[in-house]
Amino acid sequence: MTIIVTGGAGFIGSNFIFHMLKVHPGWRIVCLDKLTYAGNISTLAPVMDKPNFRFVRADICDRAAVDSLFAEEKPDIVVNFAAESHVDRSIEDPGIFLQTNILGTQVLMDACRKYGVKRFHQVSTDEVYGDLPLDRPDLLFTEETPIHTSSPYSASKASADLLVMAYHRTYGLPVTVSRCSNNYGPYQFPEKLIPLMIANALNDKPLPVYGEGLNVRDWLYVEDHCRAIDLILRSGKTGEIYNIGGHNEMRNIDIVRLICRELGKSESLITHVTDRKGHDMRYAIDPTKIHTELGWLPETKFADGIVKTIRWYLDNRPWWEEIVSGEYQNYYRKMYGDR
Ligand code: NAD
Numbered sequence: 232m233t234i235i236v237t238g239g240a241g242f243i244g245s246n247f248i249f250h251m252l253k254v255h256p257g258w259r260i261v262c263l264d265k266l267t268y269a270g271n272i273s274t275l276a277p278v279m280d281k282p283n284f285r286f287v288r289a290d291i292c293d294r295a296a297v298d299s300l301f302a303e304e305k306p307d308i309v310v311n312f313a314a315e316s317h318v319d320r321s322i323e324d325p326g327i328f329l330q331t332n333i334l335g336t337q338v339l340m341d342a343c344r345k346y347g348v349k350r351f352h353q354v355s356t357d358e359v360y361g362d363l364p365l366d367r368p369d370l371l372f373t374e375e376t377p378i379h380t381s382s383p384y385s386a387s388k389a390s391a392d393l394l395v396m397a398y399h400r401t402y403g404l405p406v407t408v409s410r411c412s413n414n415y416g417p418y419q420f421p422e423k424l425i426p427l428m429i430a431n432a433l434n435d436k437p438l439p440v441y442g443e444g445l446n447v448r449d450w451l452y453v454e455d456h457c458r459a460i461d462l463i464l465r466s467g468k469t470g471e472i473y474n475i476g477g478h479n480e481m482r483n484i485d486i487v488r489l490i491c492r493e494l495g496k497s498e499s500l501i502t503h504v505t506d507r508k509g510h511d512m513r514y515a516i517d518p519t520k521i522h523t524e525l526g527w528l529p530e531t532k533f534a535d536g537i538v539k540t541i542r543w544y545l546d547n548r549p550w551w552e553e554i555v556s557g558e559y560q561n562y563y564r565k566m567y568g569d570r
């Protein structure tokens with residue numbers, strides 16, 4: 232079994248590669264990644280020398296490069312994690328989101344058609360459903376919830392999902408799509424809420440909470456997401472969409488307070504800053520389908536996962552310190568400078 236994992240030098244993709252090499256030691260994993268600001272080759276160092284692992288630096292939008300990799304590897308499965316993934320960046324500059332997230336997906340699917348790939352799996356997000364009101368805790372996103380996007384990021388992911396389903400219906404491409412809630416865990420780039428707050432707290436820097444911090448996200452430990460995708464690849468039905476989430480809704484402000492407590496830092500570091508434009512209020516996944524049809528359940532409780540995650544950032548300071556000391560400083564000044 233040969234599987235091409237795109238975006239495998241990023242947060243979830245790298246965790247997925249580690250997971251798959253562990254549970255399917257006989258499979259060959261080929262990682263295709265452009266190494267944008269979010270891709271980090273050092274993350275993959277522990278597996279780089281494995282005989283059943285190969286890293287290829289390429290852009291999923293580069294038709295010739297994708298074609299030659301598929302011709303060489305003849306993959307059985309393609310899992311597409313490659314994307315521009317940060318909402319705030321999409322608000323600043325949407326173009327690259329449309330390019331990578333939509334057109335890149337098309338390039339990959341065209342190659343899958345040409346080389347008869349047996350499964351194309353698109354890693355999508357709960358953000359395609361838009362947001363839910365805070366005062367209706369009974370409402371959850373199911374796979375039937377209409378797409379209703381807010382940010383250029385979520386609009387680009389939703390567009391890709393529509394295209395994936397169109398390739399299934401029109402060309403019979405064997406696809407599956409998963410829509411997961413917010414992930415957290417090791418190797419997450421420190422532009423996202425949890426690693427940003429951990430890194431800032433450890434450096435005694437202000438903790439920039441957007442608005443009142445009352446927005447709710449449904450958090451899932453990254454390993455649970457990886458297990459769900461593995462299960463969908465093996466037992467999921469083609470043409471189907473699966474929601475992934477663990478019924479773990481948390482307000483941003485409560486997460487930031489928890490991080491302060493765990494690190495023994497004062498909550499006076501918390502600084503309320505101008506809210507994100509078009510900020511989604513609440514995400515909440517109904518994972519009934521993947522539970523009843525495939526038997527998936529999350530294994531890591533948030534209370535344990537967040538402690539493990541904080542411990543990882545404490546034990547792996549060089550990994551994120553290298554990031555925050557480079558080009559990230561310009562990003563940080565631009566996004567938070569006079570917010
Ligand atoms: P990430 O930003 O950490 O990593 C993205 C990876 O894709 C990087 O390694 C980057 O170099 C690579 N990449 C970007 N553009 C590329 C291109 N044109 N060609 C090849 N590689 C390219 O993202 P992540 O948080 O790991 O998210 C992975 C996927 O999961 C994304 O599709 C995202 O939409 C989805 N998702 C993320 C979350 C979350 O909470 N992080 C939740 C649900 C779904």
Ligand code: TYD
Pocket residue numbers: 317318319413422423424425427439440441442444446447448483507
């Ligand atoms: P983020 O990690 O960017 O994920 P997403 O927007 O895809 O859910 O943000 C999670 C939540 O945290 C979101 O409501 C925005 C908020 N947030 C802050 O309050 N401050 C920050 O510095 C960041 C990055 C996010």
